[in-house]
Amino acid sequence: MRKPPWLRTRLPSGSEFEAVNARLHAHGLNTVCSSARCPNLADCWGRGTATFLILGDTCTRHCKFCSVKTGNPHGKVDETEPQRVADAVAELRLKYVVLTSVDRDDLVDLGARPFARTVSAVRSITHASLPRRVVEVLTPDFAARPDLVGQVVDSGPDVFGHNIETVERLSLRVRDPRAAYRLSLDVLETAKKLKPAMTTKSSLLVGLGETHDELKQAMRDLRAVGCDIVTIGQYLRPARNCLPVERYVVPDEFAVFQAEAHALGFRHAFCGPLVRSSFHAEDVFLAQNPEPPVA
DSSP, rough: OOOOGGGGOOSOSSSSHHHHHHHHHHTOOOOOHHHOTTTHHHHHHHHTTEEEEOOOSSHHHSOOOOOOSSSSSOOOOTTHHHHHHHHHHHHHHHHEEEEEEEOOSSSSSHHHHHHHHHHHHTTTTOOOOOOOEEEEEEEEOOGOHHHHHHHHHHHHSEEEEEOSSSGGHHHHHOOOOTSSSHHHHHHHHHHHOOOTTTTEEEEESSSOOOHHHHHHHHHHHHHHTTTOOEEEEEEEOOSHHHHHOOOOOHHHHHHHHHHHHHHHHHHHEEOOOOOTTTTTHHHHHHOOOOOOOOO
């Protein structure tokens, strides 16, 4: 199917884009923006923001909606990465930082310790001219183990995000078999129980064959585990070996999704064709928390 006009995006360009690109290359860092071929790369980098992809660029899982490289990193962890991420954040003078990672089933701690170390390293940065810095994490499921989820929660993120990605019926078709729908709900519930005041967040992609009723049930399931923020966007096939698009959802339907999410009690919902979990993350957070904590 041809992409409709509301899904057209501009090519990466401009001074801000070049500055972010240069800093990331200088520090040898990955971003989910480029690894997952995000359609919003030009927009986000042009505003001087990026979502850092830590723990390497190779995921141990193979979700059929994602183009991130898959394989077995054989336990390799770059112990210098947390500080390099912090250095890049300082040089880019970011006041809102999003950290995500590949799945690392090859590690005993499933990547929880280095994830927590990176949050702590970013947290340690202070600037007189930037007294406030918000840290959002978008984590793997860590097998929903409270001890591993707790390591990341204890490192001090302001927003704990974990994506269920799709409705329950399609989860096995869309995601890696290890990334179970109910397991993802358990992750969000665990994070909220460990730190009730912390904002929790999840995201769904549409256009994969779900029904409206199934989507609404997924939102109910998220609210049942205390999820505060939901984002919903159009699935776009990032590579030929990924699932095809079943349907392009029109913009008016996203407005309906957003209204339904608010009616279900989410503190904030951000729904639109190009929306992704970290797209305009700062604006989404500030919409329901206008006074972020001092870093």
